[in-house]
Amino acid sequence: MLSYQHAYHAGNFADVHKHLTVFAVIEHLLRKESAITYIDTHAGRGLYQLAAEESTRLQEHLGGIEPLWQARSQFRNPLLTAWLSALEGLQASNAKAPLSLYPGSPWWLGQRLREQDRLHLFELHPGEHEYLSAQILPANTRRHYADGLAGLTRLLPVVTPRLCVLLDPSYERKSEYQEVAQAVTQLMHKARHAVVLIWYPLLPAGHFQGLLEALRASQVRKIWRSELRLRDPSQETHGMYGSGMLVINPPWGMQERLEGAMAELAPLLGEQCRHAADWWVQE
Numbered sequence: 232m233l234s235y236q237h238a239y240h241a242g243n244f245a246d247v248h249k250h251l252t253v254f255a256v257i258e259h260l261l262r263k264e265s266a267i268t269y270i271d272t273h274a275g276r277g278l279y280q281l282a283a284e285e286s287t288r289l290q291e292h293l294g295g296i297e298p299l300w301q302a303r304s305q306f307r308n309p310l311l312t313a314w315l316s317a318l319e320g321l322q323a324s325n326a327k328a329p330l331s332l333y334p335g336s337p338w339w340l341g342q343r344l345r346e347q348d349r350l351h352l353f354e355l356h357p358g359e360h361e362y363l364s365a366q367i368l369p370a371n372t373r374r375h376y377a378d379g380l381a382g383l384t385r386l387l388p389v390v391t392p393r394l395c396v397l398l399d400p401s402y403e404r405k406s407e408y409q410e411v412a413q414a415v416t417q418l419m420h421k422a423r424h425a426v427v428l429i430w431y432p433l434l435p436a437g438h439f440q441g442l443l444e445a446l447r448a449s450q451v452r453k454i455w456r457s458e459l460r461l462r463d464p465s466q467e468t469h470g471m472y473g474s475g476m477l478v479i480n481p482p483w484g485m486q487e488r489l490e491g492a493m494a495e496l497a498p499l500l501g502e503q504c505r506h507a508a509d510w511w512v513q514e
């Protein structure tokens with residue numbers, strides 16, 4: 232039974248980290264004409280009203296997108312500025328109004344979809360899938376009410392020369408860390424050049440280490456790791472202290488741009504907030 236609903240967390244610091252990374256990857260992929268298939272294995276509902284009951288309950292966006300939105304005219308980093316302008320384009324006409332809508336990964340993946348590209352979205356929660364079905368997305372988008380990891384395997388090989396996959400489970404079950412590692416290992420076996428983004432939570436129990444170690448033990452190469460840590464983990468006993476992203480086969484030059492953007496935004500997310508990046512597995 233699925234209980235996680237992303238609406239309670241939409242626009243939090245982890246979404247900022249994940250969606251800015253997705254945006255940076257796409258910007259680089261679009262430098263070439265050849266067609267791309269995007270697959271979002273855990274799509275969520277696609278668009279979040281920040282004034283809705285779910286979002287106002289925990290108000291996590293106040294520690295995520297909101298301070299960046301307030302400071303948007305002061306940023307100098309071009310990637311960060313471009314990302315925030317894309318977000319601005321989604322809001323109601325009055326640019327001075329407070330942020331009311333925050334988009335999920337289906338929108339970030341779809342916002343620059345070209346005629347030659349395709350987007351596949353998987354969502355298994357019936358309510359979330361119903362919301363997702365109601366979203367306006369480009370015509371070359373397919374929404375699947377199905378398991379994302381099994382669906383990913385079924386879609387291979389894709390018909391386009393390039394493939395970009397986002398895996399963003401809720402990790403409600405501990406076994407999901409291993410399931411993700413397994414699915415990614417199979418995927419890379421069949422599509423060696425795929426660009427793959429995997430999100431994971433930094434939690435004191437450290438289960439994410441199982442995912443990292445399983446990937447390091449696999450044949451998969453060129454895994455870049457980016458972590459945005461809100462607090463020092465040694466003082467943490469519960470709660471998510473950071474957000475992690477792995478990017479397999481990152482487009483050349485993307486990492487430096489993303490690191491610049493993260494360095495500029497981190498101080499707005501808290502005094503102790505730091506971004507760190509390295510190659511988890513080299514070429």
Ligand code: SAM
Nearest residue numbers: 237273274275335336354355356378379399401
């Ligand atoms: N990727 C979304 C975003 O960035 O806006 C957020 C996704 S949320 C963290 C995880 C979603 O995966 C939830 O909506 C949940 O219902 C869905 N889900 C859970 N298990 C799934 C599965 N096996 N296949 C597809 N979706 C699943």
